[in-house]
Amino acid sequence: MLRDKAVRKREGFKGQRLIVLPKKIIMDFLVKDPITKHIYITDIGYYPKAMFHYAERPNGISQHIIIYCSEGFGWVEINKKRIIVSPSQFVTIPANTSHRYGADEKAPWSIYWAHFKGENAKTIAELIIKNSENYKPQLAYSEDRIKLFDDIYYNLEQGYSDDTLRYVNMIFYHFLSSVIYEDKFNREKxxxxxxxxxxxxxxxxxxxxxxxxxxxxxxxxxxxxxxxxxxxxxxxxxxxxxxxxxxxxxxxxxxxxxxxxxxxxxxxxxxxxxxxxxxxxxxxxxxxxxxxxxxxxxxx
The missing domain is CATH 1.10.10.60 (Homeodomain-like)
Known part of the structure; x- marks a missing residue:
C-alpha cells in the first residue's frame, strides 16, 4: 500500500495510452448495433511502469473491468478481498462491485486494461471468473494476444466509423475468448x-x-x-x-x-x-x- 495518498493517481503515466469512447458514440451506435450491442469497449489503455497508480470505487462502476499485468506487481481488492497481482496474471472485476487497486510501490506494474459492457458482458465476465480462481487467472505470455490489443487500440485511434467500431469489438470478443480458452488460443500448443x-x-x-x-x-x-x-x-x-x-x-x-x-x-x-x-x-x-x-x- 502506498504511504502517501497525495501522490496516488488514476492516470498520467509516461508512455501511457488511453482512449475513452464518447458517450454519444456508445448511446447512438454501440448499444443499438446488432453486432456491437452484445460486447463493446467503453475505455481501453496501457499504463507502463505505472508508479503510484491507484483507483478506488466503493460502489463499483457500470462496466466490467479487465486488467492484464505484463510486468511488475500490483494489487486488487474486490469486495474487500485482496489479490496480489504478478506478471502474466489477469484480473476481472465485475460491474457494480466494490473495488480498489494499485501498483506496487517499488516494482510498479505495467498493465493492459479495458472496460466493457453489452448484453453478453455479464455472462462473459462470469465465465472468465468461473474458469479462474479468485478472479485471477494465470495466462501464458502471448505476443498474439498483445497484438489483438494493439490492433484494437490502433483502429480506435483512427476514429469511430461504424465499420471501425464493429471491427474492434469483434476483435475484442476474440481477445476475451483467448482469456477464457487459453489452451485453445495459444498456437504453441x-x-x-x-x-x-x-x-x-x-x-x-x-x-x-x-x-x-x-x-x-x-x-x-x-x-x-x-x-x-x-x-x-x-x-x-x-x-x-x-x-x-x-x-x-x-x-x-x-x-x-x-x-x-x-x-x-x-x-x-x-x-x-x-x-x-x-x-x-x-x-x-x-x-x-x-x-x-x-x-x-x-x-x-
Missing amino acids: KDGSTGIVDDAIKQMQNNIQKTITLHEMAASAKLSVTHFSTLFKKQTGHSPIEYFNHLKIQTACQYLSFTKHTIKELALNVGVEDQYYFSRMFSRLMGISPSEYRRRSKNS
Whole structure:
C-alpha cells in the first residue's frame, strides 16, 4: 500500500495510452448495433511502469473491468478481498462491485486494461471468473494476444466509423475468448510446448513448499535443460527458476496477509530453508521486507 495518498493517481503515466469512447458514440451506435450491442469497449489503455497508480470505487462502476499485468506487481481488492497481482496474471472485476487497486510501490506494474459492457458482458465476465480462481487467472505470455490489443487500440485511434467500431469489438470478443480458452488460443500448443510449460507450472504450484532444481524440471519434461528453459521463457517471458520464485513470493504474500506465521515458518512453507535468503528474495521482488509488507497489509 502506498504511504502517501497525495501522490496516488488514476492516470498520467509516461508512455501511457488511453482512449475513452464518447458517450454519444456508445448511446447512438454501440448499444443499438446488432453486432456491437452484445460486447463493446467503453475505455481501453496501457499504463507502463505505472508508479503510484491507484483507483478506488466503493460502489463499483457500470462496466466490467479487465486488467492484464505484463510486468511488475500490483494489487486488487474486490469486495474487500485482496489479490496480489504478478506478471502474466489477469484480473476481472465485475460491474457494480466494490473495488480498489494499485501498483506496487517499488516494482510498479505495467498493465493492459479495458472496460466493457453489452448484453453478453455479464455472462462473459462470469465465465472468465468461473474458469479462474479468485478472479485471477494465470495466462501464458502471448505476443498474439498483445497484438489483438494493439490492433484494437490502433483502429480506435483512427476514429469511430461504424465499420471501425464493429471491427474492434469483434476483435475484442476474440481477445476475451483467448482469456477464457487459453489452451485453445495459444498456437504453441500445436507443437506441444504449451502443454510442457503448463505441466511445469503445475509442478511448481503443487510443490511450492519444496525446492525444485532446473535439472529436475527439465527431466520431468523429458527435455534438455537448454531446450526446456528456452521453451519456458518464450511462453512466459521468465526463466523457470524466476517464475517459480514469483509463485513462492505470491504464496508468501498470502501467508503474510492471512496468517501469523513467523518469517522463518513462512520461509519453510515456501521451500526456503534460510529465512535471511528468503527475506532478501522477497525484498528484491516486492521492493519491501516481509515484515513491512505484513504491516502495510494489516494497516490497509
